[in-house]
Amino acid sequence: MSEFDHGLVLGKFYPPHAGHHHLVRSAAARCRRLTVLVCASAVESIPLADRVAWMREVHPESGIEVVGAVDDIPVDITDPAVWDAHMAIFRAAVPDPVDAVFTSEPYGEELGRRFGATPVTVDIARTTHPVSGTAVRRDPVGCWRFLAAPVRAGLARRVVVVGAESTGTTTMARALAEHYRARGGVWSGTRWVPEYGRAYSEAKYTKLLAIRPEATFDEVTWTSSEFELIAERQLADENPAARAGSPVLFCDTDPLATTIWHERYMGTRNPQVESIAARANHHLWLLTDDTGVPFEDDGLRDGEHVRTWMTHRFREELTGRNLPHILLTGPHADRLRTAVTAVDALLRTGWHFTAPLPERGGLASPG
Structure with missing residues (x-):
């Protein structure tokens, strides 16, 4: 029999980390049912829906319900009126009676009193998992080991290598992953995502x-819907790699490139492929120049005569969309050095988390 009937855990989970999950599991072990309330303000840069989805995935157990609420009220635990305003939001999101409130924060006693519930403190010193939401926002790379798979997928910096046929996109994506894996530590899990269109073309x-x-590859016929399938699968293949990888993921092409391949083979744009490309979350594009790279026909290529046009279209599209990109030129070693410099700059730039709402009263709100 459980010690408590209905327990509550609440916080910003901005973003969720191992300390949060330890708190939830500790609470769930003592309650017949547990509600996890994710509170986010409109100013924060990780959407509420993402945080709720991440927490639901990590805690799918029966008896645990994750709900969300927008809370745009600044924190001030010394002001009863502010407490009342927060409690109105909490009770609207969790209307059922609560008989235990679990926190890892000093204000747990007051929160429990206001819910008319037993306050339970779990690892307030954070000795089990020495991490906080503030620490993750300040240094995601240093805290990467504390992040669950869906959070890693949401935060990983995604770098795309694009280019015309036989310009070294696959070679570059693979080389970059190997370079970062060789750094060891958190980087040892760095991955790259192969080009799905290549496998699809080979199968056709x-x-x-x-x-x-006796057929040659240029006799293969295409339909517009196949490019939609390729774009969708290319995007889908990123997430398993990002979930298991390091803070950076390398992608050999992306749905944006598929829009140009559709244009090259079908002669027109495809709104559906464009829509798929718009859903992607990429941070840097590396364009492999065709100049100085000999065309190698491996039996699945037919575009030597359009390579320069393709390179131009990639640059035109990336520039027109104001997407961060660089052109890789020269021999492979030079291209790799240029690419690593650009990726390191991206990683140094950081993740740009917006600050939570101001906190007053001397105590932090749950991160």
Whole structure:
């Protein structure tokens, strides 16, 4: 029999980390059912919906319910009127009676009193998991080991390598992943995402050869919907790699590139592929120049005559959309050095978390 009937854990979870999950699991072990209330303000840069989704994924157990609420009231635990305003939001989100409130914060006693519930403090010194939301926002790389898979996927810096055929995009994406893995530590898990369109093209050509062994790749026919499928799958393939990887993920092409490949093969734009590209969350594009790179026909390429046009279209599209990008030129070693310099600059720039609402009264609100 559980010690408590209905427990409550609340906080900003900005972003969720191992300390939060320890608190939730500790509370759930003592309650018949537990509500986790995620409170976010409109000024914070991680949407409430993302935080709720992340917490639900990490805590799918029966008996745990994760709900969200917008709380734009600054924190001041010395002001009863401010407490009353916060409590109105908390009770609207959690209307059922609560008989235990679990926190890792000094204000837990007052929060429990206002809910008419038993206050339970869990690891207030944070000895089990020495981390806080403030620490994660200040240094995501240093706190990476405390982040669960969905949070890592949401925070990873995603770098895309794009370019015309036979300009070294795959070689570059693989080399970058190897370079960062060699740094060790948190970087040892760095991954790269292969180009799905390549595998799809190979499968199409294989089917054609089974019917006509003498067929060449330029005889493969395409439909517009296939580019939609390729773009969707390319985007989907990123998340498993980001969830298990380091703070940076390298992608060999992306749905934005698929919009240009559609234009190249079909002669028109595709609004659906454009829509898929708009959903992507990428931070830097590395464009491999065709100049000085010999064309190598591996049986699945037919674009030597359009490589310069493709390079131009990539630059035009990236520039027109005001997306951060650099052109990689020269031999591979030079290109890799340029790429690493750009990626390191991206990582130094940081994650740009907006500050939470001001806190007064001498005690921090749950991160």
